[in-house]
Amino acid sequence: MSGVLDGRTTPETAARSRAVGRSEDIVRVALIAVGVGFLGVVVVLPIAAVLVEAFSDGVPAYFRAIAEPDTLAALRLTIGTAALVVPVNVVFGLAAGWAIGKFDFRGKTLLTSLIELPFAVSPVISGLIFVLAIGPRSALGGWLREHGVRVIFAWPGIALVTAFVTFAYVAREVITVMESTGRDKEEAAVVLGASGWQTFWHVTLPSVRWGLLYGVILCNARAMGEFGAVSVVSGHVRGQTNTLPLHVEALYEDYRFSAAFAVSSLLVGLAVVTLVAKVSLEAKTRAKGKVQS
Amino acid sequence: MATKRRSPIPGFRLTLGFTLFYLGLLVLFPLALLVAKSASGGWGAFWRAVTSPRALASLRFTVLTSVAAALINVVFGFVLAWVLARYRFPGKRIVDAIVDLPLALPTAVAGVALATVYSDNGWVGSRLAPLGIHLAFAWPGVVIALVFVGLPFLVRTVQPVIEELDPAVEEAAITLGASRAQAFARVVLPALAPALRAGFAAALARALGEYGSVVFIAGNMPMKTEISSLLIMTKLDQYDYAGAASIGVVMLALSLVVLVVIHASRTSSEKLRALA
Amino acid sequence: MSFEVHGLEKRFGSYVALDGVSLRVAKGELVALLGPSGCGKTTLLRVLAGLETADSGTVLFDGVDVTRTPPASRNVGLVFQHYALFEHMTVFENVAFGLRVRGASKARVAERVRELLAHVRLEGFASRLPSQLSGGQRQRIALARALAAEPRVLLLDEPFGALDARVRQELRVWLRRLHADAGVTTVLVTHDREDAFEVADRVAVMNAGRLEQVGKPVDVFHDPASAWVMRFLGDVNEFPVRSERGSSVVGYVRPHEIELSRSGTDVASLAAKIRRVHSAGASVRIEFEADAASAPLVAELDERTFQSLKLSAGDDVFLLPRRVRVFDRHA
Numbered sequence: 082m083s084g085v086l087d088g089r090t091t092p093e094t095a096a097r098s099r100a101v102g103r104s105e106d107i108v109r110v111a112l113i114a115v116g117v118g119f120l121g122v123v124v125v126l127p128i129a130a131v132l133v134e135a136f137s138d139g140v141p142a143y144f145r146a147i148a149e150p151d152t153l154a155a156l157r158l159t160i161g162t163a164a165l166v167v168p169v170n171v172v173f174g175l176a177a178g179w180a181i182g183k184f185d186f187r188g189k190t191l192l193t194s195l196i197e198l199p200f201a202v203s204p205v206i207s208g209l210i211f212v213l214a215i216g217p218r219s220a221l222g223g224w225l226r227e228h229g230v231r232v233i234f235a236w237p238g239i240a241l242v243t244a245f246v247t248f249a250y251v252a253r254e255v256i257t258v259m260e261s262t263g264r265d266k267e268e269a270a271v272v273l274g275a276s277g278w279q280t281f282w283h284v285t286l287p288s289v290r291w292g293l294l295y296g297v298i299l300c301n302a303r304a305m306g307e308f309g310a311v312s313v314v315s316g317h318v319r320g321q322t323n324t325l326p327l328h329v330e331a332l333y334e335d336y337r338f339s340a341a342f343a344v345s346s347l348l349v350g351l352a353v354v355t356l357v358a359k360v361s362l363e364a365k366t367r368a369k370g371k372v373q374s
Numbered sequence: 375m376a377t378k379r380r381s382p383i384p385g386f387r388l389t390l391g392f393t394l395f396y397l398g399l400l401v402l403f404p405l406a407l408l409v410a411k412s413a414s415g416g417w418g419a420f421w422r423a424v425t426s427p428r429a430l431a432s433l434r435f436t437v438l439t440s441v442a443a444a445l446i447n448v449v450f451g452f453v454l455a456w457v458l459a460r461y462r463f464p465g466k467r468i469v470d471a472i473v474d475l476p477l478a479l480p481t482a483v484a485g486v487a488l489a490t491v492y493s494d495n496g497w498v499g500s501r502l503a504p505l506g507i508h509l510a511f512a513w514p515g516v517v518i519a520l521v522f523v524g525l526p527f528l529v530r531t532v533q534p535v536i537e538e539l540d541p542a543v544e545e546a547a548i549t550l551g552a553s554r555a556q557a558f559a560r561v562v563l564p565a566l567a568p569a570l571r572a573g574f575a576a577a578l579a580r581a582l583g584e585y586g587s588v589v590f591i592a593g594n595m596p597m598k599t600e601i602s603s604l605l606i607m608t609k610l611d612q613y614d615y616a617g618a619a620s621i622g623v624v625m626l627a628l629s630l631v632v633l634v635v636i637h638a639s640r641t642s643s644e645k646l647r648a649l650a
Numbered sequence: 651m652s653f654e655v656h657g658l659e660k661r662f663g664s665y666v667a668l669d670g671v672s673l674r675v676a677k678g679e680l681v682a683l684l685g686p687s688g689c690g691k692t693t694l695l696r697v698l699a700g701l702e703t704a705d706s707g708t709v710l711f712d713g714v715d716v717t718r719t720p721p722a723s724r725n726v727g728l729v730f731q732h733y734a735l736f737e738h739m740t741v742f743e744n745v746a747f748g749l750r751v752r753g754a755s756k757a758r759v760a761e762r763v764r765e766l767l768a769h770v771r772l773e774g775f776a777s778r779l780p781s782q783l784s785g786g787q788r789q790r791i792a793l794a795r796a797l798a799a800e801p802r803v804l805l806l807d808e809p810f811g812a813l814d815a816r817v818r819q820e821l822r823v824w825l826r827r828l829h830a831d832a833g834v835t836t837v838l839v840t841h842d843r844e845d846a847f848e849v850a851d852r853v854a855v856m857n858a859g860r861l862e863q864v865g866k867p868v869d870v871f872h873d874p875a876s877a878w879v880m881r882f883l884g885d886v887n888e889f890p891v892r893s894e895r896g897s898s899v900v901g902y903v904r905p906h907e908i909e910l911s912r913s914g915t916d917v918a919s920l921a922a923k924i925r926r927v928h929s930a931g932a933s934v935r936i937e938f939e940a941d942a943a944s945a946p947l948v949a950e951l952d953e954r955t956f957q958s959l960k961l962s963a964g965d966d967v968f969l970l971p972r973r974v975r976v977f978d979r980h981a
Contacts, residue, residue, distance in 0.1 A: 330482055
C-alpha cells in the first residue's frame, strides 16, 4: 500500500495513507520482533549456551573431553550405527518407491500409510516394542541368548531401533518423487531395449537423486541423534553401548557439564551441517522446478 | 495386493516383496507384540496398570503440558510463519533455516541445553529465581521443552498456506470497507484455520511422545512432573514389561488419534485450497 | 517390416479402449490413427509397443506372433506424446541409450548418433541437456532416439500435439521427408485430421475403440464410411432428403459442395435466407436459415463466385447441393 495511488492524490488522502503506512510499519516491525525474538529465546539461546559452556573450562579441556576413550567409542558406535542403518533404509526406500511409484495395485494407500506409521510412534515406545519383541523375557530373545547372541542392551538392538525410528525418512521422499515423475521415462527406456536393472540404474535413480539425498540427510541426522529409543535398548555401558547422545546424558549426570557440552557441540555441528545441506538441496530442487516449468 | 494389469516395467514382485518383508519384520511385528503384551495379563491387569494413580498423574501431566505447549506454538508459531511468509527483512533466510533446528538437533542436546539456560543457576533461570519464578524442574520447564520441539511443526504447516493465500483477498476486503483488523479476522484467519489446526495437532502429537528434551529439565518427580514416556522407562527398569506395554498402548492410541485428526484437517484444508 | 493385429480387445474397468480392432500395415507404409481423445488410439499404439497387453487378440510382426513379447525385445521405436526425454542425460546420451543398452561398441554408438543428429539437423546440440531445447528440437531428439537402434516399426504418439501451428507445419513436411528417406514402417496417432491427411499414406479413423474406416486420405475424406466419420472429418450440413425408396432420411453435404443461385431452377434446390456472411478468409462462409432444415446451414464459396452473385445478409437464395451423402447407420 503506497501513499500515491494515482495523479489525483490530494494532500488529505496522502496524509491519511501515510498514517496507514506508518501504523502498518509498526505492526510489521512488532511482528518480526515477536517472531524472531521468540525463536531466539526458545531455540537460539539454548544452542548458544551449549557452544559457550562447551568452552567454559578452556579450549584444551574441550579437546580433552572429545579425545576421551569413552567419547571416541561413542562416536564410533554412532557413526557405525548410521553407516549400517542408512544404507538399509535407502534400499528399502528405493524398493518401496519403485513398487508404489511405478505400479498400480490394490492396498497402495494402506501400504503408504503403514510405511509412515513409525513417525507416529514415540521414541520410548519404539524402544519398548523391541524390548518386548527380542528382550531377555521374550521367547525370541531367550532363544537368541541361548545361542549366545545379544541383541537388546547391545549394538544390534541399537541398530534395530535406529532402523525403526528412521524407517520412513528415505522412503517418504523417494515415493513422493517417483510418483510425481510418472512412468513415461521408464517405459521409454524399456521400449528402447533396456533391462529392468538398466532402466533403474540409468533412468530412474538419476531422476530421484535429489529426493534420495534429501531423505538420506534427514535419515542420517535422526540415526545419529536418536536418544529416547536407543536409551531403552542400550545397556548404557560406557565405551561400549553408549551412542553420542547417551554419552552426553552420562557426562551430564556425572556433573561433568563442560565435557557434556563439548560432546553436545559435535551433535550441534551435525545439526547445522544437516540444515545447510537441506536448505541448499531445497534451493536446488526449486531452481530445477523453475527451469522445467 | 495384485497388479490390475501386467506392467511393462519389471521388478514389481521383487520390490513389493522386499517392502512388505521389511515393513512386516521391523514395524508391524514388533507393534503387534506391543498390543499383545499389554493384553497378556488380561483386561483387569491392563486397566490396573493404566489407572494406577502414578500412571494417571503422568498421563494427565503429559497431556496438559503438551496441549499448553502446542497452544503457545499456535500463537508464536503463527506469528513466525506470517513474518516469514509475508515480510522481507535482513537475515530472513537464516531465521527460516533456524526454524528447522529443533528437528535436526538431537533431543538429548536440546534437553541439556534447555536445562542449562532455564535452571535456577542458568543464563535465564538465575535472573528469574530471585523473583520466585522457577522454570526448570517444574511444569513450565517441561512446557518450554515441548514448545522447542513442536515449533517447526507449526511453522512448516502454516507457512506454505500463508504463502499461497492471495493478498488480493485481503485487499478486496479492504476495498469493500473492512478495516485491516476486520479483514484479518474475517478473511485471513478463517482461511488459515485448517492449517493452524493441523499444525496444532502435529505439534501436539510430537509433544505427547517427547522424551529426550524433557527429562533433563522436568525434575521427574513421580505424581508431579513425571511424563508418561519416563514412566514407561521406569517400569522397564523394574522389569514390569506388561505395565510398560499397557501405558505404551495408551500413548500410542493417543498419538494415533491426534494424527488421524491431522489427516482429517489436512484433507479439508487441501479441499479449501483446491476450491480457491 | 509389415505388421497386423487381429481382434484386439482391451478394457480398463468399465471403459472399453479397444473393441475388436484388426488392422494390417504393409512394409514401409505410414499409417495415421485418427480419432478423438479417448477413442483408444493411444492404447492401440501402446499394445503395438508392448507397453499394454490386450485382453484378447493377436499382434503379428512380419507374420510372427509377438503378442506376449516384452517391449524390450520387440525393437520398436516409440516417440511419446511428451517425448519422455531423459532430463539428466545430454542429447548425445539420450540418442545413444538404445544402442548402449544393447551393448553397441563405443565407435558404433558415436558414429550412429552423429548420423542421426545430422538427420534431424541438430548436429551442434550433442552436449546440450533436454531442458535447453525448444519444443520442436525436443521432438526431433525424441525421434532420433527412437530411430537409433533401427527399429522395425516407428510409433509416434501425437507427434505434433504440443507444438505451435508454424512448427507443426514444418515438422509435418520434415517427417514426411524423413519417412521417405528411412522407409521405416510408421504409425502415428493424432486427433488432428490435417496431421493425418497431410502426412499419412493411409488413415485409420477410430471411434470408441473401433476402427470406423481405413483408407487413403482422399478416399476417407470424399467417401466417408459413416455419418460419424463425415462429421469428424469436417463441417457438414444435415437436412432431410427423400431416399430412392421414397422415405425421409438425413442427407449430409459439405459446405464447399453447395452451389447458390438467385432463382430456384432445379428441383433439388432449397430455399434459404442468408443470415451472415464471413468474407475475411481464403473462402467466403455464408450462414443460412432454411425452413427445410432445423439447424442453420453453411456454404463455402470462392471469392470470385461470391462477388459475381452480389450476395448480402437478408437475401433470399436457393441452395443446390452438388453432392448429398446418405448413410444407413447414424452414429
